[in-house]
Amino acid sequence: MDRAPEQSADVTHAVENIVADVRTRGDVALLELTNKFDRRNVASVAELEVSVEQRKAAWDAQPAALRAALEAAAQRIRAYAEHQTIAPFSFTDEHGNQLGQMVTPLDRAGLYVPGGKAAYPSSVLMNAIPAKVAGVREVIMVVPAPGGELNSVVLAAAHLAGVDRVFTVGGAQAVAALAYGTKTIPPVDKIVGPGNAYVAAAKRIVFGQVGIDSIAGPSEIVVICDGKTDPGWIAMDLFSQAEHGEDSQSILLSPDVEFLNRVADAMAKRMSELPREVTVRASLKNRGALIATRGLDEAIALSNQIAPEHLELSVDAPRDWLPKIRHAGAVFLGRHTPEALGDYCAGPNHVLPTSRAARFSNPLGVYEFQKRSSLIECSPKGASELAKIAGAIADAEGLQAHAASARDRL
Template sequence: MSEAPQINRLDSGDADFEARLTQLLDRAPEADLEVTASVAAIIAAVRARGDAALLEYTNRFDRRSVTAAAQLEVGPAQREAAWNSLPADLREALDTAAARIRVYAERQTLESWEFGDAFGNTLGQRVTPMDRVGIYVPGGKAAYPSSVLMNAIPAKVAGVGEIVMVVPAPGGELNPVVLGAAHLAGVDRLFTIGGAQAVAALAYGTAAVPPVDKIVGPGNAYVAAAKRLVFGRVGIDSIAGPSEIVVVCDGQTDPRWIAMDLFSQAEHDELAQSILISPDRDFLQRVAAAMGERMAELPRAEIVRASLAGRGALIAVRDLDEAIELSNRIAPEHLELSVAEPRLWLQKVRHAGAVFLGRHTPEAFGDYCAGPNHVLPTSRAARFSNPLGVYEFQKRSSLIECSPEGARQLAAIAGRLADAEGLQAHAASARDRS
């Protein structure tokens, strides 16, 4: 048995609970000033010097020795070869996951619509896909073929004209599973670049990398800062923070399962947050013991230990009602309702990126193959934001078509309102149609 990991212990009945909870949930400042300054300089350099700056930063940060921008692109033939090189069982798993993601995404498509009003006018909304999007796939501490599928497939379902993928290749190493996933998902172009320089290239374009209309996908602090700075030039999905999970449990689930569910997010990186909330204090102790038992199974144990010690927690509460209310305050990226009658408790959940219902639904299924997207709002953004989906890649245009009689009816209303705002050209333009 490994040594049990250190983890914060909180009890809602303690006098210092609110202060300790606030400290636990406190995030670092949204944009570290040094990181932002560095990223701004990188973006400016890529805008000014294009491929030359892109090569400079790629060679420096990814320990490469690329001499021409063309060497940064991985063509379709190489991606297909990577796919064919994968073991048959892995290809089958990726195929199945992709199919499930696609079926779910197809239910999200928005449709154009129109209706006629009482004045004989036609009003509506036209839905069209974006022309070109960029997907950022992390490639630093681990390889994420699942992120390729989760980002690219909804874009394909939406009808995006061209998908440009960027993924860092530290030391020049290309992960065949990531390349194979790009082939499977239908990525059009793939560049082995990462960090702020990749975001800048996608936003502004270089001779080698075409500019896109929107950038999606998670990354490190430098990627997040770059997305924040280029927003407005291009669209972005969100500013992703470290991974999060909250497990609400009634104490009846196998504690070994819950221990590994908490580990599943803690292993992402040292800043990830794993929280278990339960009214059963004895169960919390059994989960802590199970953590010690199962830690030896983890190749990334040191990352898990650092994550749990810094931001993880076992929280004792009065009852499940308080547990759900506390979860709503946290607004986690992932919420597991490991309880009897999870759908009953689901009615009380207001804020969560994704909800996993019941004892047999671990968050890991959502990361890979359940079907819903694993790109989710973090850092309490589930209060106002959504998972990545087909709708992120579709635009909506309003439609207005007036009949002669309808124009006369609207002219009087628009003219009067324009007069009230002191905008005489608006008023005259409207009354011309009367």
């Protein structure tokens, strides 16, 4: 259960130096660090930008079936995001004062996309589309290209999602460049997207200078099953989480012990279907569990304790259980809703709180790319009424200029 990402002091201090270096020396530092860490050999940061034409070419080069799948996923992610609105409001009190709230988009968002084996086009869609729906003026993506290699499907997804600019930089240096800006890379207002321990440490350091989404930990699933779902389906649902990495967590909770045994058998049998068998086995050994509970209520209580990123309710009448769920990033209801559909195309975001952060944090969404402003407009009479209240409390707090400023409007 103790899954909060640990912060290594060594990593933190190394990243502090990188961030300070990019903040001070800008493009010069960014170029040096990128050439060094990503084994590049370029002469300017401008060379690290991927043009609109290159992204379009990457899109055109994909097989038609994949393009169609990405388009369908993007359309569904957009449709869901369009339901996410914070209502502006305005009301008038008994004294004629108008109180309200205004909602505006961020000017510029930075999207960190990991390179290498974890370069996922679906993440580009999930991060960029809500930003665009929110009305963000400019979305800037950074993705490292170790040794100059870049995943062409990631570029294709950037094209599809309407990302405005793309730079092949990564690591803490890319986060610092987005936070403070360099001559070539404009500063953003918020940085979203997953990354390794260096990226996470950099996000923690620049938090305050810019907004960040969250510190992503390993992926997790809890499956609650009443014992009536095909055991092979549940086995593969657990595998789909485990294949993310050796620290991923897959937990099945069921009151049906016999069913747990059948799932274990199915796991043994279907393991051979998996090219990532070694990763899956290690993940299940480290973090996997099939747990017999006294009933579904106890399973729900355990799940609330875990506050999982993903929760499958593979039970009859799943909606009946939903009011008991207190913490979960995303809930997958019913036997026909495997978590993998949510990863790609159901519509809701696949960027979700991990490591028990579902207790206090949110799926990435349109809200994360907007901000609210409070609005207050007092009538002369209303100001006079409020000045009496404010004056009395300001006096008690010893803030005489506050009291005088209020009472000027008496």
